[in-house]
Amino acid sequence: MNPFKYGRVVSADDFCPRPNLLKQLAGFIKSGQNVVLQGERRMGKTSLVYETVRQLKRHRMLYVDLLEIKTADDLCKRMVKALISMEQQAGLLERILKLLSQLRPVVSIDPLTGQPSVSVDAGVRLKPDSLDGILDLVRESHKRTRLVVVFDEFQDILNLVDAKETLAVLRSKVQFHKDIPYIFAGSVRNQMRTIFTDPESAFFKSAIAVDIGPLDREAFAGFLADKFALGKRVVDKDVIAKVIELAENVPGDVQELCEVIWETTAYRDTIHEDCIGPALELIYARESKGYEAALVQLTGQQVRCLVGLARMGGKAPLSAAFIQGVGITGPASIKKALNRLVQLKVVYRHEGEYKFVNPFFKTWLLWKNY
Template sequence: MANPFSYGGIVSARQFCNRVTELRELVRAAKNNERLFIHGERRVGKTSLLKSVMSTLREAGGICFYIDVWKCVDEADFRRVCASALSGYALEKGKGALGKLAELFSGVAPSFGIDESGKPTVTLVRDRSRPEGPDVEEILRAPGRISAMEPGRPVLVVFDEFQQIREISGLKLEKVLRSVIQEETGVAWFFCGSRATLLREMFLKKGSPLFRSSGHYPVGAIGFAHWRPFITGEFDQSGKKISPGTVRMLVQATGGHPFYTQMLCSALWDISGHTASESDLEAAVSLLLDRESGTYATLWNSLPDQPRKMLRAIALEGTLFKPTSGDMVRKYGFSSPSTAKSALLYLLKHDHASQDEKGGYHLSDRFLGMWCLRNVAT
C-alpha cells in the first residue's frame, strides 16, 4: 500500500482535511463580490483552500482567475501572468468567443493553438500598433468586462503570494488595483499571502493604497476534532491502524498545522508496523529532527544573540503571547522590553517566526521548535 499522506504540494479531494466552514464562507464571499485579504502562516493550507474554493465556484458556474504573484519579477511579468490567467477563460469559451474576447483589450486578441503534448493553448497576440501589449490597468479591468458579458455568473480573481507585488513595483500596482477594485464591483477580489507583517501594512496601515479596501480573513491550523477522523481514516484505508492516544500526541506536537501534521503522519506511516503507537511517533519525530538537524544547527549558530534568545523563548512557550511583557522579559533574560521586541521583529522579518490568527507567536517551522527543546533549551 502507498503512503496516503502528502505534503509539499496542493492537496485536494481525499487528501484535503476539513475546511468546511472556510470553504462555505469563502464561496459565499466570492458570490457576493467581496474583497478580502486572506492571510495565514506559511504552509498552513491557503493555496489548497483557495483552489478548493475555485473548483466549488466553477462547479456552480463561476469564472475564476488565479494569479500567482510569486512568479513575477517585474511589472511586465505581472502583466503576462495576469493575461495568461485570463486566457483560461478564452479556452473555456472556445473559438466562438474570439470576437467577444478581442473586445476585452483593444489591440490584443487571443489566438488558439495546440502545444507539443496536444493540449489546446491560447496566447494573446499583440497588434503591431501596440507592441507593448495592453497596460496593466486594462488587463485588471478585464474580469469586470467578463462579468458584464456573463450576467449571473460569479467572477473571482485570486492573487496568491500577493505581498510580492510591492517588491515588483513599489506602490504603483497597489494604486492601480485600488481604483480597479473600487470600480469593478461585479467581481470578487481575494488577496492572499503569508507574510503577515507586510500584508497588514498593505491593508491596515493608513496611507497604503489598499488601506481598508478589503475585509480580512485569517486561515489557521486545523483542529484535533477534524484531524482525528482524517488521520485514523487514512491509516484504516491504507491497511494500518493508529491508536487514539498517538493521534492526539501527533496533533499536539504539530499544533494541527497542516503541512507539519501531514509530514509527521507520513513519517509515522512509513516507520510503523501494523499499528502506529506512541513509541513509533517518538521515533518518527526523531527521524525528522535528525534529517534536519544540520540545517537547524546552522540556523541557530547564525542568529545574533538576542533573536536566538527569543527563538528559544518561543520554542519553550510553544505559543508565545505578550513577548514584551515584564514577565517574559525577566523570564528569558532580555535587558528591556524594546530589546525583546527587536529580537522578535528580527525573527518575523526573516520568517523564522510568525503570528497566528489569535495573536500568538510560533516558530514558523514546527520541527525547529522541537529541535530547540531537545538540543538548546536547557
C-alpha cells in the first residue's frame, strides 16, 4: 500500500514530528490560552492541531470547519453538529437536545450502528445571537471534560454578510471562557491578519499567533526515506532534496510527489533522479485539465506573466530583466497581470515573492514549453 498521504489530516505514524511547534501548542492548550494558527495552504495546520490534541490525551476536541461558510446560520449549525457528534457517546445528548429545542433537532437512530444521530431542522434560520446559547453549551461541555475548541479555516467567517456582528458575539463570549483554549486556524494570511490585528476588529490582540512553516528538511527527508523503505525502495538523498525543492517545501505537495514516485516505481527499486520525470507526468495526467481550465481564464499578457514566473522565479517580477523576458511593456501592466493571478489564486505572495499555489502547475508549464 502506498504509504504517502496527502490532501487529508495525517497523524501518529503518518505525522512527521514537529517537536517545537507541538510543544508550544500543547503548552498553550494546557494553559487555556487562545491561539491563532497561521500558515500557507497544505502546510499542515489541521494535522498539527489533531496530532497535538491526540498526544495530550486528556482533552477532547470540538472541531468546527468554517470552509466556505456563507451565513451565521451555517456557522451555528456546524457548531451544533460538532457538539452533537462530540457528545453523542458522552450521555450529554439529552441535555443538548433540551437546550437546543428552539432549533428543532431531529433525532433518528442509525439502523446499522443503533446510534442516535441528530440533525437540525433545515427550516430554522439562526442568527448571530444564537451563537450565544451554543457557546454556553460549549462551556457546559468543558466542565465535564476539558475541551479544545478549533475553528478551522477561520478566515472564511469574513464571507458572512453579518461578519462583524458574528465576530463581536463570538469574541464577547470567548473572552469569558478563560480556561477554554480556542484555536483559530487559517490559511489566507492577509484576511486572518485583518481579524486579529486590525484595531477595529473585535478580535484585536485576543490570541497568541503561532506560525507554521515547512517541516525541518532533514527530519522530513528521513521520514520520507523510511516510508520508501517500507516497500524496500532505496532512495538517494539527492533525489529527496530535489523532490522537496520541486514541491517548494510544502509538506502536502512533497507527499503528493512521493505518492506518484511510489506508484511509478517497484519493490526493491533504487530511486534515482530520472524517476522524477515519469512521476510528475502521472500528476499531470491527473491534474492537467485543471491547469488548462486556469489558463483559459487568463489574457495573453497574464499567461506571459505566469510563464515568466515559472521560468524566472517570482522574486523580482518588476525588474528590467523580467520585463524584457516576458515582453510586456511597463511594470504597470505586469503589476496588473500579477494582481489578477493572485486574485484567481493561481499565485500568492509570500515574503515579497510571487509563488505558484500549485507547484506542479509551474513544472507543467515548463514541461509543456509554454
